[in-house]
Amino acid sequence: MAIADHGSHRSHHSDGKLWRLCPFWQSGTASSSSSSTQNLQTSSQHSQLNGGVGSNSRSSSNSVSFVARSLLPVRRRLRLDPAHSVYFPYEPGKQVRSAVRIKNSSKSHVAFKFQTTAPKSCYMRPPGGILAPGESIVATIFKFVEHPENNEKPMEQKSTVKFKIMSLKVKKGTDYVPELFDEQKDQVTIERILHVVFLDPERPTPALEKLNRQLAEADAAIDSHKKPPVDTGPRVVGEGLVIDEWKERREKYLARQQVEAVDLCKM
Template sequence: MAITEQGSEGGGKVWGLFKLPFRQNSPSISSSNSVNSSVMMHSVHSHHSNNNTNNNGEGSNSQPAAPSVTSVARSLLPTRRRLRLDPPSKLYFPYEPGKQVRSAIKIKNTSKSHVAFKFQTTAPKSCFMRPPGAILAPGESLIATVFKFVEHPENNEKPLLEQKSKVKFKIMSLKVKGPMDYIPEMFDEQKDQVAIEQILRVIFLDMDRPSAAFEKLKRQLAEAEAELEERKKPPEDNGPKMIGEGLVIDEWKERRERYLAKQQVGGVDSA
């Protein structure tokens, strides 16, 4: 009986020890079940969201497609330059109040096609350009001269050397098919293809203070005058020339002299 009681007691203790872990694991099992349930719910939700996305995508086919990233990026890119300017963004003028002064800018066609350019200014009454526009072949360049009248400052105004000038110039370019005569109206007829190359600011230089900008301006003005004189020259006649043209003229002179000599001899004989 003692043994039986001990066994029963021992067995009760053993079952108690085995029961305790099961009681402690029961919450973990329920928590794992809840985690599995949440995972299943998340997958179901993802499935529904994917279906909605697909349905929306199918429904969007009837609407116009949104612009692609590439097209938007291209629209934001700056326009490719067709001309190279020197100076690139400014026009330098000597400051001489009450006189008409000159500036110069070199324009070169850096594209692979013929390009027409055109000047515009915010002060057309006091400024003009020579030439106001032209057509340049690929790689061709010229130096344009810009004229401006410098007004005297008013009593209460500062000289233009100490303040920013409000006058600005704009250079526009237009790609053309080939060599042709320059017509300003072509910029109005093809507005969609006109590109603004640069907006130039006016900078006045002090005549009493030598500077690198002023020395460069004098060199460009001299080159512009030389180019103008070259354009004024009549084109050379490169047509075919008669071989021996001088010999023909000399032979004609000899025949004429012999004819006159015979006339004189005949006159003497008749006398």
């Protein structure tokens, strides 16, 4: 009994000591809080992992689609002549002209727009417009030719000026404004980037002859727009001419009346 009582006393004493040091509600709360914390951490890790995988998959798919689009051939809407260069006669210190024929080779209306890396020394006429299917226009490009440097020969001067021609599919009846290309950036196609090539104006070449023909065609088109349309209908007398003729007749009539009045007084 003594041993049993002693054992039970030790047991009660140890149980009370354990209860005071680690009561059940504290141990249970600690265990539950630690398990919940571990669960939250695990779930957050899983969500982060899943989100990372999703974002990586989306970014990878976007990169793949971008690469696929870049590998596809560009579907051009315009046909340019010349197709790769802009030819200018080399005349230092003067403003010279070049010409590029632009033709709409698509089945829809297309807006085009010029851009240049040297807007202060170069400009285009027209700078943009809209072409119907199959319609073409000869655009004129103006450029000021700088004098060569001391270590350069006249015809060996290299120009860093470039011209970019962009296109945009539009609906029939759309009015051209440059803001079209800003509003629909995703639909804009860069048709060509043209480099400057100088020609000797004193040396006849096929490129120079072609340039002169295109410039003459562009000038003729401008002159045709400036001339008033020929009037083939019946001639209509202007309002001013009618009023002037009526005044003249009235003055003659009043003069006759005065003469008749004088004659009447003499009688």
